[in-house]
Amino acid sequence: MTGGCLCGQVTFKVTGPLRPVIACHCVQCRKTSGHHVAATSVRRDQIEITGEVTWYRSSETARRGFCAACGSNLFWDGAGENLSIMAGTLDAPTGLAVKGHIFTADKGDYYDITDGLPQSEKADPRLTTMVAD
Template sequence: MRGPLRPVIACHCVQCRKTSGHYVAATSARRENITVTGDVTWYASSDSARRGFCGFCGSSLFWDGPGVNMSIHAGTLDGATGLREAGHIFCADRGDYYDLPAGLPHAPQDDPNLTTQVDVAARTG
């Protein structure tokens, strides 16, 4: 992978909760900066998005929808990333068995201000 990663955003939508068993914490990068080695199995999860799974172990790796970025499940990245969680989206859909953490933005649905943000250091580089 080349280029900057977006801060981690937690998604609480029903589809992410069903796919992960909880909620999804994902970063993202521009598609052209992502190189995949190994087998990825793609599943068309809607008319406008697909999910990528490891062809070997079945782990959830990617969410690929409209726009120039592809989401990468943060827990799949090896080693120290330096990333931090920056907010939560689709909070209206969250499970009733957990609370949202204080101190970060919470959006009831999608929030382009959270999902399209880029690390300030990356903008000046």
């Protein structure tokens, strides 16, 4: 599986299994994405990144990686063993599916979540550590 930013300065290759896609509606994800984040993740030693990723420390425990040339949101890097990858940066076909929503208490007031998938008002490790089918 491959992916990259809009301008092509940053590309990456994933060599291990990807987690199902989880949508995060927290304020930080809303601000950085412009809507909400939909992200998969992979073990850190199973992704090869080429090009220059710029990192923004968005909290005490996490940083967000983007391309400084085109502004694409690429990665969320938290405390766990996985690196989150913004699902929209993957090249198709991904074979992935959205499997749930987290931080729904912080979601924008201009949309509803109507897909019937599991929702959590806060963080939910059951969703964010889900393994692929």
